Amino acid sequence: MHALIIAAHGSRRQASNQEVHGVAERLARLAGARYPICRAGFLELAEPSIAQAIRQAAAEGATQVSVVPYLLAAGRHVIEDIPAALAEAQAELPDLEIRLSGHIGQSPRLLEVLLDCAEQCQTA
Amino acid sequence: MHALIIAAHGSRRQASNQEVHGVAERLARLAGARYPICRAGFLELAEPSIAQAIRQAAAEGATQVSVVPYLLAAGRHVIEDIPAALAEAQAELPDLEIRLSGHIGQSPRLLEVLLDCAEQCQTA
Numbered sequence: 001m002h003a004l005i006i007a008a009h010g011s012r013r014q015a016s017n018q019e020v021h022g023v024a025e026r027l028a029r030l031a032g033a034r035y036p037i038c039r040a041g042f043l044e045l046a047e048p049s050i051a052q053a054i055r056q057a058a059a060e061g062a063t064q065v066s067v068v069p070y071l072l073a074a075g076r077h078v079i080e081d082i083p084a085a086l087a088e089a090q091a092e093l094p095d096l097e098i099r100l101s102g103h104i105g106q107s108p109r110l111l112e113v114l115l116d117c118a119e120q121c122q123t124a
Numbered sequence: 125m126h127a128l129i130i131a132a133h134g135s136r137r138q139a140s141n142q143e144v145h146g147v148a149e150r151l152a153r154l155a156g157a158r159y160p161i162c163r164a165g166f167l168e169l170a171e172p173s174i175a176q177a178i179r180q181a182a183a184e185g186a187t188q189v190s191v192v193p194y195l196l197a198a199g200r201h202v203i204e205d206i207p208a209a210l211a212e213a214q215a216e217l218p219d220l221e222i223r224l225s226g227h228i229g230q231s232p233r234l235l236e237v238l239l240d241c242a243e244q245c246q247t248a
Contacts, residue, residue, distance in 0.1 A: 004242050008196070016197035019229060023238075030235050035242070066242040070196060072132070073140035101245030105143060109237045111154050114147075116233050118128050118159070118190040121225030 001064075003037035003057035007050045007082050008070040010042030017046040020070065037062055040070075043081055050085035051092075058096050065089075065096060069103035078103045125188075127161035127181035131174045131206050132194040134166030141170040144194065161186055164194075167205055174209035175216075182220050189213075189220060193227035202227045 004027065008020045020040045028038035037060055041053030048056065054065050067086060069078050083100065090098050104110060128151065132144045144164045152162035161184055165177030172180065178189050191210060193202050207224065214222050228234060 004238070006238065011197060011199065013197070013199050016199050019197045023229070023235070026232075027235050027238055031239060034239075066245050068238050068241045068245070070238070072194060072196065073135060073137070073143050075135065075137050075140050099245045101241040104234070104237050104241055105147070107237045107241055108150075109233075109240050110228070111147070111151050113228050113231045113233045113237060114128070114130065114151055114192050114194070115155060115158075117192045117225040117228055117231055121190050121192070121223040 001037065001061050002035050003039070003054075003060075003062035003065045004031060004035040005050065005053050005057065005065055005067045006038070006040045006070045007067050007085070008040055008042050008046075009077060010044045010046035012045055014046075017042065023070075035066070041067075041085075043077055043085070050082065051089040054086070054089040054096070054098065055092065058093050063097060065098045066101065067098065068101045071103045072105035074103055074105065125161065125185050126159050127163070127178075127184075127186035127189045128155060128159040129174065129177050129181065129189055129191045130162070130164045130194045131191050131209070132164055132166050132170075133201060134168045134170035136169055141166065147194075159190070165191075165209075167201055167209070174206065175213040178210070178213040178220070178222065179216065182217050187221065189222045190225065191222065192225045195227045196229035198227055198229065
């Protein structure tokens with residue numbers, strides 16, 4: 001079974017963390033059988049941590065986990081902290097297949113999201 | 125003429141700010157004649173400010189400016205700081221049509237970006 005973990009920064013504002021959990025819930029509905037488990041993990045200031053989210057997915061039966069950094073710029077979090085969290089989880093769960101994608105800020109499809117948002121404010 | 129401004133947070137890491145400017149440049153190539161001017165503006169830690177980016181677009185002939193918050197969660201920046209920056213620019217440029225969209229974190233199409241990133245790490 002394949003899990004998708006959104007690796008987010010985490011905020012002191014619980015509403016912001018809840019917004020990220022809401023994205024993971026909508027993502028689960030969209031992904032359906034492709035990713036039966038979709039969950040958020042946080043670098044700091046919120047729970048669960050990224051490693052905790054991976055452990056939880058494994059406990060629920062995930063054999064593969066894809067981690068997508070929910071960050072817009074390739075800063076230290078993307079370059080160092082998220083890979084370190086994955087290494088921590090992999091060391092605990094050697095049989096789990098854990099893979100990491102590029103951060104969403106590098107996705108060409110993010111440009112379509114920006115244009116879509118701009119068009120919506122035109123008709124607002 | 126219609127301009128699109130990406131309203132980003134700004135970072136102490138110049139590479140992160142350059143990454144946002146790069147997104148604006150790729151967006152300009154994608155948008156073509158729809159948005160002849162695409163530029164980034166920053167809330168803090170980087171130049172130009174959002175109001176400066178709007179002024180610059182107007183100086184280059186923009187008559188309409190659409191501002192898209194390049195932020196993933198609806199925190200204080202989205203709720204207070206970006207609208208304040210737009211109000212500042214509107215007060216200086218009463219004839220400019222300035223519109224604001226929702227932040228990219230609320231776009232349903234962001235879910236497609238997350239799935240696309242996840243699929244790419246599958247084949248990595």
